Amino acid sequence: DAKTTQPNSMESNEEEPVHLPCNHSTISGTDYIHWYRQLPSQGPEYVIHGLTSNVNNRMASLAIAEDRKSSTLILHRATLRDAAVYYCILRDVSFGNEKLTFGTGTRLTIIP
C-alpha cells in the first residue's frame, strides 16, 4: 500500500478552521484518498474521500493537490467534539481490494 505522512499532532482554537495536511507522494492512479477519525473510546468513523477533485460533505472538505501528492482535510469551524485522531489513508480499490491500512494519524486538540 502507498504510504501517507501526517503530523503527529496539531492544535486549533475552537470555532476556527482547521487544516490537516497529508502527504502521499507515491500515490498511484487507482488510489482513493480517504479520511477517517477516531474519537476517544470509539472506533474510527469515515469522514470523507476523493480521487482527484475537491470534495465537500456535512462533516468536512477535502482539498486535493493537482498532482495528487498531497491533500488537506478542512474542518470549517472546529468544535470540542472534533478532538480526535485523524487518519489519512490511500485505498486502492482496483481488483476488489478492500483493505484499509491505518497509520499513526494526527492527534487534533481543540482549545476552548
Add this chain to the structure above:
Amino acid sequence: ETGVTQTPRHLVMGMTNKKSLKCEQHLGHNAMYWYKQSAKKPLELMFVYSLEERVENNSVPSRFSPECPNSSHLFLHLHTLQPEDSALYLCASSQKGGTGTGYGYTFGSGTRLTVV
C-alpha cells in the same frame, strides 16, 4: 450507534480461558473485518471476510480464530491468550463493490480486552 454492534464492550479473561467476541452489522454490507488496536500503535488488520469467505489472515496467531456464519455476523474466538494480547478489538464492515468508488468502512465501538 453506527450500525455495527460489538459485544461485550469490556472483557477480562485469564490466560487459560476461552471467550468469544461478537460483531453484528445491519447495514447490508458483504465484507467484514477484525482489527486490533494496541496502546500507542496503529490499527492492525487481523482478518478479512468477503462474501462470508475468509480472504485474508495477516499472520495472526492461531489462538485467535475468526468465524463468519453469515454476512451479518462475525465472531472472534479467543483461547489461551497472552497478556500482550490485551488491546481494543474493532470490527468493521463495508460493501465490497465493483465500481471502484471507494465505499467507506463502518466500525463498531470495539471490545476492550484485558488478559490477566
